[in-house]
Amino acid sequence: MYRCRSCYAMLAPYFILFFIFTVLPVLTSVVLSFTNFNMLEKPDFVGWKNYIQLILDDDIFKKAFKNTIILAVITGPLSYMMCFLFAWIINEFHGKLRAFLTLIFYAPSITGNAFMVWSIIISGDRYGYLNGWLMKWAITYAPIQWMQTERYVLPILIVVQLWLSLGTGFLTFIAGLQTVDRTLYEAGAMDGIKNRWQELWYITLPSMKPQLMFGAVMQITQSFAVADISLNLAGNPSVNYAGATIVTHLMDYGSGTRYQMGYACAIATVLFALMVGTNQIVQKILRRVG
Amino acid sequence: MSSMIKLPRVRRRRQLNRSMAGNTVLFVIMGICGVFMAVPLVMIVNNALKPLDELFRYPPHIFVRNPSLDNFSDLYVLMSGSWVPFSRYILNTLIITGGGTIGHVLVASMAAYPLAKWEFPGKKLLFQTVVLSLMFSYTVTSIPNYMIISWLGINNTYLAVVLPAFAYGLGLYLMKQFMEQIPDQLIESARLDGAGELRIFFRIVMPNVKPAWLTLAIFQFQSMWGNTGSGFLRSEQLKPLQYALYQIVGGGVARQGAGAVVQLIIAAIPITIFIICQSNIIETMTTSGMKE
Numbered sequence: 001m002y003r004c005r006s007c008y009a010m011l012a013p014y015f016i017l018f019f020i021f022t023v024l025p026v027l028t029s030v031v032l033s034f035t036n037f038n039m040l041e042k043p044d045f046v047g048w049k050n051y052i053q054l055i056l057d058d059d060i061f062k063k064a065f066k067n068t069i070i071l072a073v074i075t076g077p078l079s080y081m082m083c084f085l086f087a088w089i090i091n092e093f094h095g096k097l098r099a100f101l102t103l104i105f106y107a108p109s110i111t112g113n114a115f116m117v118w119s120i121i122i123s124g125d126r127y128g129y130l131n132g133w134l135m136k137w138a139i140t141y142a143p144i145q146w147m148q149t150e151r152y153v154l155p156i157l158i159v160v161q162l163w164l165s166l167g168t169g170f171l172t173f174i175a176g177l178q179t180v181d182r183t184l185y186e187a188g189a190m191d192g193i194k195n196r197w198q199e200l201w202y203i204t205l206p207s208m209k210p211q212l213m214f215g216a217v218m219q220i221t222q223s224f225a226v227a228d229i230s231l232n233l234a235g236n237p238s239v240n241y242a243g244a245t246i247v248t249h250l251m252d253y254g255s256g257t258r259y260q261m262g263y264a265c266a267i268a269t270v271l272f273a274l275m276v277g278t279n280q281i282v283q284k285i286l287r288r289v290g
Numbered sequence: 291m292s293s294m295i296k297l298p299r300v301r302r303r304r305q306l307n308r309s310m311a312g313n314t315v316l317f318v319i320m321g322i323c324g325v326f327m328a329v330p331l332v333m334i335v336n337n338a339l340k341p342l343d344e345l346f347r348y349p350p351h352i353f354v355r356n357p358s359l360d361n362f363s364d365l366y367v368l369m370s371g372s373w374v375p376f377s378r379y380i381l382n383t384l385i386i387t388g389g390g391t392i393g394h395v396l397v398a399s400m401a402a403y404p405l406a407k408w409e410f411p412g413k414k415l416l417f418q419t420v421v422l423s424l425m426f427s428y429t430v431t432s433i434p435n436y437m438i439i440s441w442l443g444i445n446n447t448y449l450a451v452v453l454p455a456f457a458y459g460l461g462l463y464l465m466k467q468f469m470e471q472i473p474d475q476l477i478e479s480a481r482l483d484g485a486g487e488l489r490i491f492f493r494i495v496m497p498n499v500k501p502a503w504l505t506l507a508i509f510q511f512q513s514m515w516g517n518t519g520s521g522f523l524r525s526e527q528l529k530p531l532q533y534a535l536y537q538i539v540g541g542g543v544a545r546q547g548a549g550a551v552v553q554l555i556i557a558a559i560p561i562t563i564f565i566i567c568q569s570n571i572i573e574t575m576t577t578s579g580m581k582e
Contacts, residue, residue: 006487007404014401015416017457020438022423025431032434039437082323089320092313099568101320103561104328110564111557112516112532117330120337129333132349163327168460168509168575175575189307199307210579217424217580225427247429254433264433272430279425283580 026272033266038259050266061267064244067154068224068271071245072278074158076223079165083215086166087173088200102174109167115229118160122146122233153234153242160229165222169215176211180204213286217279224275227251246271334557337550338362345546361547368538368548374526376534383531385448387514390455394510395503397456402465403491407477417466421580423459432521439522450522455514461506467577468502469495505574508567512560532556 033050037043054061090101108114121129124145131143146152184203193199205212227247230236234243236252246267254264332352337345339357369376404410405417428435439450472495480490496503518533535552538545564571 007408007410010400010404010487010491011416014397014457014462017397017453018420018423018459018462020442021435021454021457022431022459023419024438025434026426028434028437029431086320086323089316092308092316101324102568102572103565104324104331106564107331107557107561108327110512110560111331112512112560113536114330114334114553114557117334117337117553120333121330126348127346127350129350129352136349163330166327171571171575172578175572176579178572179576185307193307195309196307196312208579213580214578217421221425221427225429227429250429250432261433268430268433272426275426275430276422 029265029268029272032262033269035262037261037265039261043262046262050263051270053263054266054270060241060244061246061249063241064246064249067242067244068226068246068274070154071158071161071226072220072223075161075165075226076220079162079223080169080216080219082162083166083170083219084173084212087170087177088204090174091177102171105166106170108164109170113228113232115160115164116232118156118163118229119233122156124148147234147243148239150240150242153238157226157230157234157243160233161223161226164229165219167218167222169218172211172215172218173208176208177204180207209286213283216282216286220279220282221275224271224278246274331557334550334553338554340547340550342547345550361551364545365538365548365551368545369534372534374529374534378527379529379531379534382448382528386451386517386519386530387511389448389452390514390517391507391510393452393456394458394461395507398458398461398506399465399496399499399503400491402462402469403495405462406466406469407472407474407495420459420462424463436521445522446524446528448523448528451517451519455510455517458510458513461510464506464509464574464578465499465502467579468499468574471577472498501570501573502577504567505571508563508571511563515556515560 032043034045034047035043036046036049086101086105090098090105093101123129123131124143124147126132126135126143128143128146130146131140134140135143144152146156180203184207185199188199188203193202225247226245230238230243230245230248231251236248238244250264250267250271252258253260253267258264329352336352336354338361339354339359341356341358341360344351344355372379405413435454439445439454444450444453476494476498477490480494485493515532517530518536519528519530520533523529523533535556538548538552
């Protein structure tokens with residue numbers, strides 16, 4: 001009994017703060033999404049009105065939703081596979097070279113706003129690196145306004161997002177590969193495993209299941225939350241909303257100039273459901289596999 | 291003599307199931323992607339060293355021709371001209387990143403210990419909730435968070451940025467997974483010696499999970515380093531370094547050079563810390579897997 005008391009005392013500081021800054025906001029957000037609220041007057045209950053408006057009347061949301069899904073469907077699985085592939089290859093190296101390669105691939109994800117360097121690469125005038133090279137090699141003859149041209153915006157955002165997405169999940173895989181029991185590989189070789197692909201499929205992947213599941217959570221959450229690169233590289237609002245995502249749309253209504261908090265909370269709740277739902281489904285699938 | 295016999299055996303074991311063709315294909319993929327990853331980083335370094343005429347030249351070169359430190363001295367001049375003394379911005383950053391990091395490591399480790407090592411009612415539910423919180427990003431809760439912080443009366447103070455950072459989910463998750471490895475006998479024997487739980491925590495648990503809390507500190511530092519406190523910190527005297535640096539970059543063409551140095555500084559600090567602590571971090575991440 002005494003032990004329990006001191007154990008709750010140790011849990012208290014974290015979980016009180018966790019409740020105030022994570023659990024309570026999620027609940028508040030869900031409740032407010034059914035109201036009209038402008039931060040000044042009392043919220044009044046409007047039922048499903050916000051959601052109906054969101055789905056039926058909001059053309060920008062439709063575009064933002066589509067962009068978010070495209071970004072998530074492409075960068076989510078792709079970055080997940082990249083994390084694993086590179087970690088797997090790096091695992092063949094040793095010592096200093098290994099540390100160096102880990103650093104090269106991991107560094108973009110921790111450098112804060114370093115992705116702003118891409119704004120020089122894709123700058124719309126001829127001083128931009130991409131335009132400069134394309135013109136030098138005579139592929140194009142005039143600079144292309146990359147971020148002002150609707151069809152280039154999303155592909156560029158995908159490339160930049162992939163560049164900075166090898167984060168926590170990648171480190172988890174690097175570490176996980178080291179823990180795979182070496183004797184399993186030797187035993188596998190005796191049992192007729194002939195090449196690295198069979199080794200990967202029959203030994204490495206099954207041994208790394210816990211890390212694979214954790215990495216999936218990290219990559220999925222990240223891929224749905226793309227916003228900063230869009231705001232900084234494509235601008236807000238981006239040309240014809242080509243770079244709008246659910247998060248930028250949410251910012252428009254929430255912290256922007258509109259102060260339609262009830263509506264913004266409805267957007268947040270949709271995003272929450274999307275992120276948690278996808279994560280749960282992927283966890284279920286990964287648990288089944290192997 | 292014996293070492294000479296062992297050497298080829300070690301080599302053969304590493305070559306197990308590895309074909310030359312496979313190696314070549316994979317290392318080529320690795321090389322191409324490595325260059326793709328590294329080029330923007332190389333650009334950041336080179337741009338900081340380019341004189342202004344090289345920043346605007348056609349066709350552009352990645353590598354600097356006549357490196358100069360002009361940009362650094364430009365930035366220094368701009369900094370000394372700012373309205374709030376620059377040392378104040380640095381102090382703010384130290385308070386925000388330092389406070390957020392130390393607080394989070396302490397509070398999250400303290401909560402992780404009972405979750406990893408004791409049995410009590412509600413344990414599973416608490417941990418599941420934290421795992422669930424990893425599945426959505428903080429943008430989802432940004433609006434209610436703003437209201438709650440205003441309601442607590444800590445808006446426009448350091449606490450508005452630091453306090454929520456104490457309770458991030460990732461830290462607790464990593465700590466708990468790592469602490470589960472501590473042998474129970476170690477804790478039991480301390481308990482038999484009559485040590486209190488807090489004493490066990492600080493004297494036995496924490497020293498044993500040093501790689502984990504070091505990792506946690508670095509992850510937390512990285513996320514606090516990226517936090518410009520926008521939205522909450524409105525007084526100029528409370529704003530962190532990054533905010534002030536971005537203000538300088540916003541000054542147009544003439545400040546491109548200083549801006550390039552700002553990019554370098556902001557990118558270099560987290561990278562340096564990662565280099566120093568890489569082996570500890572990898573050790574911690576080995577336990578990060580999700581058990582069923």
